[in-house]
Amino acid sequence: MRPRLPSAAVLLTLVACQSAPAEATADASGVVTWAASADRMGDGIAGRGYRLVVHTSTGGSDLRIRLSNAFGDRPMTFDSVYAGVQKQGAELRPGSNRRLAFGGARTVTVPAGGTVWSDPLPGRLPAETDLVVSLHSPDAGGPASGHWMAMQTSYATQGDHTAEESGAAWTIPTSSWFYLDAVSVRAPAGTEAVVALGDSITDGWASTSDLNRRWPDYLARRLRKADTAVKGVANEGIAGNKVLADGPGQSALNRLERDALSLPGVRTVFLFQGVNDIKAHTGVTAEDLIEGYRELADRAHAAGKCVAVATVGPFKGWHEWDPAAEAVRQEVNAFLRTSGEFDAVTDFDRILRSPYDQERMLPALDGGDHIHPNDKGMQAMADAVDLSTLDCDATG
Missing domain, CATH: 3.40.50.1110 (SGNH hydrolase)
Structure with a gap:
């Protein structure tokens, strides 16, 4: 049973803040709330978007995600990445979808063999939340990094529909996670x-x-x-x-x-x-x-x-x-x-x-x-x- 949330906007309501630079490791005071080991997948598809459903363990604030290009043979750009809360299928709870930044920018390029953490996204993320990370890459190619046996249905589409809370464009179900390998929160001391x-x-x-x-x-x-x-x-x-x-x-x-x-x-x-x-x-x-x-x-x-x-x-x-x-x-x-x-x-x-x-x-x-x-x-x-x-x- 999914936990009942106080409101649809409980996930990381945006507030004005200064974004920290993107970095190789997560905030020292953070704690991992979800992860899945990356492996070499098939070739990436340019212009493909993924809406990835993951389940958090512990709750906290200041969500961060780690994008992985661990098995890539070339740099890979993500030009739009969002985090929201699942309502059902590929549909998100109204008001929950928020853009993630990397070093204050909306776009990030992950080097071949590398990973990168997002900036913290202000607000609260409860434990046992069905978190949805939507990402899009205009130039994916070569080996993709991901986790093939997710035991969880996620979704794909062609084109950038990451900002949409509707699931209408996300018509391709997938049982794998792509490019996302960890989520952290700032939890109590x-x-x-x-x-x-x-x-x-x-x-x-x-x-x-x-x-x-x-x-x-x-x-x-x-x-x-x-x-x-x-x-x-x-x-x-x-x-x-x-x-x-x-x-x-x-x-x-x-x-x-x-x-x-x-x-x-x-x-x-x-x-x-x-x-x-x-x-x-x-x-x-x-x-x-x-x-x-x-x-x-x-x-x-x-x-x-x-x-x-x-x-x-x-x-x-x-x-x-x-x-x-x-x-x-x-x-x-x-x-x-x-x-x-x-x-x-x-x-x-x-x-x-x-x-x-x-x-x-x-x-x-x-x-x-x-x-x-x-x-x-x-x-x-x-x-x-x-x-x-x-x-x-x-x-x-």
Whole structure:
């Protein structure tokens, strides 16, 4: 259920202000409220507009967005970018659509391989808002950067219709997000965020589209009601992603900085990956994966972050399962449970597995393919996280 807003203009009502210059990083006092890892998409289309629907976790003021050209091979210009609140489909709530600026300008060019943050947009943005970012590029071309499996319907059009609150021109539905990879807000002092670094399970495959039922969504709803400083949640899952090797998306080792450490207000990196390395039958050993986890944890700790980790879930019944892969999973999970090298451990394997066959997912939690949990499984995972452990300073 969407939260009821006091008025359509509650989103970032414009006031007179001085715009800060566009910069490479977000405001140090900001906190990420939504994110999605960028990957290489198909070629960009000149003159194409996108109306991207995203769901915030924590509320705050002074919205900023990060545009990504991380996989582009040429500079890319955005000549019109707006933020509003979804009414239904591509239609926005009247009075909510506001233009974003970059260094005080309406137009910004993002260098190849780069990202850029917008200026703050004054006003309040509530938690659990269906935020809509509309953007247009006159010169898109070459590889686009985006997130292909959004589990959320967004919209596209040809031409610049970003300022329109009507959805009439936005006639092309898309299940991907393009060029937008993070949203931050200025939250109350002390507010922090957790980044879920994962694969298709974290990305939400087998959960219900358009209802925000990925396990990080359920976690965000729990955090909102809890007595904890950690309120923001960034979902950095990529379907097919691995810890060690590039493939669908850069490996966790190669994208840690951009997708986790660079985001504002992050207190904790939550690592839940490994099944794609294990089931690929490429000769990856438990020792290989353990070294990968250690490197991720060392780099996150060196950046001053807490590191939480989850055990790898059961996947017997998936076509790539075999006893050898299962042996690697069991050895990896034994290390994760007992090493003491992480600030917190959540045993997703224990939560998801069947008591009658511990190599297989409990049927009631199975999305149907024996590796991806359904909505109930996603909620069970989020419910298993001890919220107090997401801030290692608070827990000692």
